[in-house]
Amino acid sequence: MKKISVITVNFNQPLVTEALLASIAKTNTYTNLEIIVVDNGSKTNEISRWKSSYPDVTYIRSEANLGFAGGNNLGVKAATGDYFFLVNNDTEFTEGLVQTLVDALDKNPEIGIISPKIKYFQFPDTLQYIGFTPMDYYTCRNKCLGQFEKDNGQYDHITAPTGFCHGAAMMLRKEAVEKAGPMTENFFLYYEEMDWNEHIKRAGYQAWVCTDALIYHKESVSVGQGSSLKEYFMNRNRILFIRRNAPLHKAIVFYAYFMLLVVPRNVLNYIKQKNYNFISMLFKAIWWNITQSKNSKKLGYPI
Incomplete structure (x- = not known):
């Protein structure tokens, strides 16, 4: 056994x-x-x-x-x-x-x-x-x-x-x-x-x-629905996943898709929902991926 x-x-x-x-x-x-x-x-x-x-x-x-x-x-x-x-x-x-x-x-x-x-x-x-x-x-x-x-x-x-x-x-x-x-x-x-x-x-x-x-x-007990913590890491790690796993030509298409479609859509949704602090979380998530290597141990979020 x-x-x-x-x-x-x-x-x-x-x-x-x-x-x-x-x-x-x-x-x-x-x-x-x-x-x-x-x-x-x-x-x-x-x-x-x-x-x-x-x-x-x-x-x-x-x-x-x-x-x-x-x-x-x-x-x-x-x-x-x-x-x-x-x-x-x-x-x-x-x-x-x-x-x-x-x-x-x-x-x-x-x-x-x-x-x-x-x-x-x-x-x-x-x-x-x-x-x-x-x-x-x-x-x-x-x-x-x-x-x-x-x-x-x-x-x-x-x-x-x-x-x-x-x-x-x-x-x-x-x-x-x-x-x-x-x-x-x-x-x-x-x-x-x-x-x-x-x-x-x-x-x-x-x-x-x-x-x-x-x-x-029991879904989302640990973080909670709609938290700034969740918003930051979901966006940061979505990009990081692509950086670590996608072929280069697909990654390039993803970056364009994310910046031109996902970012404007998310910002509009944050404003409609009055989650204004989520806007800064989104851009912190993007900035982390611009400034850090894909193996960086810096989280970019105050835990």
Whole structure:
């Protein structure tokens, strides 16, 4: 039986993380499992309290907020499993989740990374993810398949390649991570898992989805809807993703598209919505990409 390392990152959300741990304890029947919680620079250190309720969990404390990639990389470094199951702390497990994903990886050695079906926790009959289309590098856009549809079983029993796995829940083969390397930490937040997907595929593996495995996701608990933090990193990292992954001729078309169409449209939307501070976030995101290398560790945003 393969050993599975479940890795999750907490940032100032102890109750959300506890709900995840409770859901694992309630639903999981996979016996060869280690659980790793990375506390990613939270204001208060809840580890001693968590240990009293969940003593078998491995806890790692970072005094600094290392972002989604950095926090998960800490967990991966400590993991001893054959497969790594990275899950957002704002997810909750269901019965058979781990075993179903393990079975898919065991049967298909070409899989380097796989995600389950994801449904919205607040709307448990509504799908969030059953796969992604490939990335259009001219616009840095792709489509999340199934999103907002009612789950009537129309996507059941699909285990197949997909454009990208979803960062909220992705199980990886240890060998794929060793070949592709860790997540790139200068993304900090957003697009880092898509960049990782690309590097795993370049290492000779495939990204798959398995819709017979299910996890629930409390969308945008960590950042919140419409925050300046989200606006900055979504724009900055959209450009950074293209810089790191797109062929030069496609990147040039993207830069023109972004500056001539996306920027004016976004500025108009910010004004209509009276989110005037988002305008400066957009231009800070652009300026970062002009002034920093694609491997720069400077975030450009005061965390």
